[in-house]
Amino acid sequence: MRSTDTNLDTHLAQAGTSPDAETGALAPPLHRATTFERAPDGSYPNDYVYARQGTPTVRRLETTLAELEGGPACAAFASGMAAAHAALQGLPFGGHVILPDDVYYGVRELLDTVLDEHLHYDAVDLTDLDALDAALRPETALVWAETPSNPLLKITDLAAVADLAHEAGARLLVDGTWTTPVLQRPFEYGADLVLHSVTKYLSGHSDVLGGALLPRTDDEHFERVRSFQQTAGPVMDPAAAWLALRGLRTLGVRLKRQCENARRVARFLAEHERVERVCYPGLPEHDDHAIAERQMSDFGGMLSLLVKGGEDAAMSVAARAEVFTRATSLGGTESLIEHRASIEAPPTATPDHLLRLSMGLEDADDLIEDLRQALSD
Ligand SMILES: Cc1ncc(COP(=O)(O)O)c(C=O)c1O
Known part of the structure; x- marks a missing residue:
């Protein structure tokens, strides 16, 4: 034990x-x-x-x-x-x-x-x-x-x-x-x-x-x-x-970095005018932030964002990403961006303007800059 x-x-x-x-x-x-x-x-x-x-x-x-x-x-x-x-x-x-x-x-x-x-x-x-x-x-x-x-x-x-x-x-x-x-x-x-x-x-x-x-x-x-x-x-x-x-053997250090990257990216996205909502339990405004705080030691390296303008707008944000890689799965060293509804088997309740992010080990500033340019008009 x-x-x-x-x-x-x-x-x-x-x-x-x-x-x-x-x-x-x-x-x-x-x-x-x-x-x-x-x-x-x-x-x-x-x-x-x-x-x-x-x-x-x-x-x-x-x-x-x-x-x-x-x-x-x-x-x-x-x-x-x-x-x-x-x-x-x-x-x-x-x-x-x-x-x-x-x-x-x-x-x-x-x-x-x-x-x-x-x-x-x-x-x-x-x-x-x-x-x-x-x-x-x-x-x-x-x-x-x-x-x-x-x-x-x-x-x-x-x-x-x-x-x-x-x-x-x-x-x-x-x-x-x-x-x-x-x-x-x-x-x-x-x-x-x-x-x-x-x-x-x-x-x-x-x-x-x-x-x-x-x-x-x-x-x-x-x-x-x-x-x-x-x-x-x-x-x-x-x-x-x-x-x-x-x-x-590196899980501890990887997760620390991934949680920190998710926290910084979530705060950036929460302020962005083209983002309708950020789903991340580490944000105080998340409905069940208090439960997450009680039962988790940190809030994780995954988050989702709902892009204003519907499916096409979400797809074009993913298409413009350069540091994030467009791929499914999660938990690797590289950050991933994924239009989730189109990979799930129908019928899916996932909103069609949702993008899921798996945070990797890159520098958070580079990830934020990438999302800034991908979200720009
Ligand atoms: C939460 C969760 N559970 C289970 C699975 C299935 O795991 P695997 O792809 O190793 O079969 C996945 C895969 O994406 C997952 O995200």
């Missing part, structure tokens, strides 16, 4: 490393083996059998993420969506799921297509606790939360939502992709499961696809998750785990 006498940054700087007993190497080894030797008596002395059931480098990442998140276990997957699939397929047949109304669109698509005969769902504004209360049913198995939400950056009061979900006999899953354990610790607010797209901040360099699911208790739902992971086989590749472990 994360030692209580070191700070998170210290822990992150050394995450997943321990000098190799044989060579003294500080960086962890990358084990690509798919099969492992049995002892003459037929046992597996090192616990490893075959790569679908676990490999040393992937297990090192799983252990490191469990320590960081403060949970007993972790299952790593080939992508964040594979982790989402694992969490949902472990629910009882005919179960009901509550999604936030602006959930990451891939989760809605997964329930509409791959899992449409297994589960049914309602989309609810999780900032409205009465609406959540009304939507909970006896067969509700899971409430899915994402806070800040994607792409409107609404803030969910995790402790209040956990209480309501638990009273109704449902689990709470928090997608922690945007926050990582550095900015928000969902288990401390009652979450039962935490999901990460490792593709984003945890790896941090736009060169790894991966996912992880962590339980608060290693219960029978998580046993089904593990069984799905090892039997269906959507496992993480060892090379991806190795890159994710390398990325984790």
Whole structure:
């Protein structure tokens, strides 16, 4: 477990490393083996059998993420969506799921297509606790939360939502992709499961696809998750785990810079005459700034802006960006700008004049100058 006498940054700087007993190497080894030797008596002395059931480098990442998140276990997957699939397929047949109304669109698509005969769902504004209360049913198995939400950056009061979900006999899953354990610790607010797209901040360099699911208790739902992971086989590749472990060691400093860049860009945009609204929980005028301040250690590196003049105006701002790159995804070293409605699967509730920004590690002055010129008439 994360030692209580070191700070998170210290822990992150050394995450997943321990000098190799044989060579003294500080960086962890990358084990690509798919099969492992049995002892003459037929046992597996090192616990490893075959790569679908676990490999040393992937297990090192799983252990490191469990320590960081403060949970007993972790299952790593080939992508964040594979982790989402694992969490949902472990629910009882005919179960009901509550999604936030602006959930990451891939989760809605997964329930509409791959899992449409297994589960049914309602989309609810999780900032409205009465609406959540009304939507909970006896067969509700899971409430899915994402806070800040994607792409409107609404803030969910995790402790209040956990209480309501638990009273109704449902689990709470928090997608922690945007926050990582550095900015928000969902288990401390009652979450039962935490999901990460490792593709984003945890790896941090736009060169790894991966996912992880962590339980608060290693219960029978998580046993089904593990069984799905090892039997269906959507496992993480060892090379991806190795890159994710390398990325984790700089997560603390990267996020500090990304939060600071987001704060400065949000303040600049909030004053700009061509911007209708900035969605960023770090701005005091954000509806749920107080909740964000209470449950997050900082406000994150993501923000959205609504451009006056509609979709064409938003598209032309994105088209003129030079320092920001037009691309989807988030959490890398480079800042991204994205017209979100046109990438989400229809039907989407995302306003067509919304641009989502993922802040990278560039100098904030350069990012602000780029937006100034892109927004000029
Ligand atoms: C909040 C969130 N959750 C889950 C995912 C899915 O992750 P992946 O692309 O690694 O499958 C994404 C991807 O953009 C995301 O933004």
